[in-house]
Amino acid sequence: MRDLLVNAGFFGVVVTVGAFVIGGWISRKTKLPLCNPILIGAGLVMLVLWGLDIPLEVYRDQCRILSYLMTPATICLAIAFYEQLRGLKGHLPAIFIGVAAGTAASLGSVWLLCRLFGLDEALTASLLPKSVTTAIGVVLSEEAGGVGALTTAVIILTGILGNVAGPFLSKLFRLRDPVSQGVAYGTTSHVIGTSRAVEISGLTGAVSSLSLTLSGLLTALFYSVMI
Amino acid sequence: MKYVCQLGLILAFSLAGELLAALVPLPVPAAIWGMVLMLIALLTRLLRVEMVRETGRFLVTILPLLFVVPTVGLMACFDLVFQNLVPILAVLVLGTVVTFGVSGLVTRIFTRGGDRDA
Numbered sequence: 161m162r163d164l165l166v167n168a169g170f171f172g173v174v175v176t177v178g179a180f181v182i183g184g185w186i187s188r189k190t191k192l193p194l195c196n197p198i199l200i201g202a203g204l205v206m207l208v209l210w211g212l213d214i215p216l217e218v219y220r221d222q223c224r225i226l227s228y229l230m231t232p233a234t235i236c237l238a239i240a241f242y243e244q245l246r247g248l249k250g251h252l253p254a255i256f257i258g259v260a261a262g263t264a265a266s267l268g269s270v271w272l273l274c275r276l277f278g279l280d281e282a283l284t285a286s287l288l289p290k291s292v293t294t295a296i297g298v299v300l301s302e303e304a305g306g307v308g309a310l311t312t313a314v315i316i317l318t319g320i321l322g323n324v325a326g327p328f329l330s331k332l333f334r335l336r337d338p339v340s341q342g343v344a345y346g347t348t349s350h351v352i353g354t355s356r357a358v359e360i361s362g363l364t365g366a367v368s369s370l371s372l373t374l375s376g377l378l379t380a381l382f383y384s385v386m387i
Numbered sequence: 388m389k390y391v392c393q394l395g396l397i398l399a400f401s402l403a404g405e406l407l408a409a410l411v412p413l414p415v416p417a418a419i420w421g422m423v424l425m426l427i428a429l430l431t432r433l434l435r436v437e438m439v440r441e442t443g444r445f446l447v448t449i450l451p452l453l454f455v456v457p458t459v460g461l462m463a464c465f466d467l468v469f470q471n472l473v474p475i476l477a478v479l480v481l482g483t484v485v486t487f488g489v490s491g492l493v494t495r496i497f498t499r500g501g502d503r504d505a
Contacts, residue, residue: 180452198451202458209459216462223456232401233450234418236443238425242436254497262490269485270478277474287478291486294457295416303414309464314479316458321483329484335491339498344491348483355451371490373419380414 162212172222179204193324198316198352234293234351237369240358244366251339255367258340259374262347266291266375267382286310289379290318293350296376300383315350322349323356342367347375393442396434400425 165171183200209219220227248255267288274284285306289297294315301311322329326345335341338361345353346368354372358365404421411420428434461468468475 176455177452180455198454198458201452201455202461205455205459206462209462216460219459220456226453226456229446229449230453231404231416231418231421232397233446233453235400235404235421235425236397236439236446238422238429239436239439239443240447242426242429245430251498254494257497258490258494261493262486265489266482266486270482273474273478273481277477279471279474283471283474287475290478290482293416293418295418296414299414299416307464307467309460310467312457313461313464313468314475316454316461317479318483319454321479322487325483326487329487330491333488333491335495337495337498340491340495343494344487347490348486351450352454355447358447369422373422376419377415383414 162214165212166214166218169222172219173225175205175208176201176223176226179208193328196320196324199320230295234295237351237354237365237372240362241366241369244363247363248339248366248370251367254339255343255370256374258343259347259371260378262343262371263291263375263378263382266347267379282306283310287314289383290314291348291350292376292379293372296380300380304383316352319349319352322353326353326356338364339367343371346371346373350376390442393439396439397442397446400428 180197180201182204183195183197186200187195187197205219208214209216270288270290271284274287279287282305285304286301286308287310288304288306289300289311292300292315294312297315298308298311300306302308322345326341326349330336330341330344333344335344341360342357342364345357345364350372354365354368357368400421401417403424404417404419407420407424408415408417425434425439429436
C-alpha cells in the first residue's frame with residue numbers, strides 16, 4: 161500500500177490540498193491566530209510523511225506542479241495592482257519612503273539581534289533576508305554563505321507571522337488607512353502577508369504587492385552593494 | 388477558449404521573467420521580473436486586463452496553498468532550528484514587529500492627511 165502511494169503521481173498534491181482545506185476549516189472554526197491554514201496544512205503533511213515513512217524528496221517531487229505555479233501566481237499580483245492604480249497614485253512617494261524605511265529597519269534589527277545572540281556568519285546570512293519573498297531571499301542568503309533551507313523556513317514563518325499578527329500589529333501601531341497597512345504587510349511579510357492584505361481591501365492588497373516587490377528589489381540592491 | 392488564452396499569456400510572462408532573470412546579473416527572480424513586465428504591459432495597454440483577469444484571480448487565490456510545500460521543507464533543517472531556537476524565535480518575532488511598525492508608521496506620516504485619522 162505504502163509503495164503504491166509513494167509511486168502514485170497525484171499522492172503528494174492530494175495530501176497537500178486536503179491538508180490545506182482541513183487547515184482552513186480548523187482556522188475558521190477556532191479563529192485562533194496560530195491556526196493558520198499554511199501552518200496546519202504543513203504540519204498535517206509532515207505527519208503523513210512521517211507516518212508513512214515517505215522521504216521529503218519524494219513528496220517534493222510529487223508536488224512539483226505546485227512549485228511550478230508559484231511564479232505565474234506571483235506575477236498575477238500585478239493585475240490587482242494595476243486595477244487599483246488610480247486610487248494609489250497620490251500615495252506613491254509615501255509608499256516608497258515607507259518601504260525603504262521598513263527594509264532598512266528589517267535588515268538592521270535582524271543584524272543587531274544576530275550580533276546580540278552571537279550567531280555566526282552563516283546563520284546571520286540565513287536570517288537577514290527574512291522579510292523578502294522566498295525566491296529572492298534564498299538566492300541572497302546562499303550567495304552570502306547562508307543555509308538555503310533555513311532561509312526558506314524563516315521567510316515562510318515571517319510571512320505567516322505577519323499574516324496572523326497583522327491585524328493586532330495594525331491596532332498596536334494605529335495603522336488604519338489601506339496605504340500604511342498595505343506597506344506594512346508587504347514590506348514585512350511578502351507574498352504571504354499580501355494574501356491577507358488582499359482580503360482586507362483591494363487597495364490594501366495592491367499597496368502590499370507593490371511593497372513586497374520594492375522591498376525585494378531594495379534588499380537585493382543592498383546585498384549587491386555590501387557583498 | 389478564454390481561459391486557455393489567459394493561461395497562455397500568464398505563462399508567457401513567466402517565461403519572459405525567467406529569461407530576464409537568467410540574463411540580468413542581479414539576484415532578482417523570474418516572478419518579480421514577470422510581475423514588472425506584466426505591469427508595464429498593462430500600463431502601456433499592450434495587454435488589456437480582460438485578457439488575464441479571471442485566471443489571474445484564480446492563481447492569486449491559490450497562492451497560500453502553494454506555500455505549504457516549501458513549509459514542509461522545514462523538516463530538512465529541524466536540527467539547525469532547534470539548536471538555535473531562542474535566537475531564531477527572537478529574530479522572527481522582534482524583527483517582524485519592528486519592520487511592521489517602522490514601515491507602517493513612516494508611510495502614515497508621509498501619506499497626506501494620514502495623520503489626521505490617527
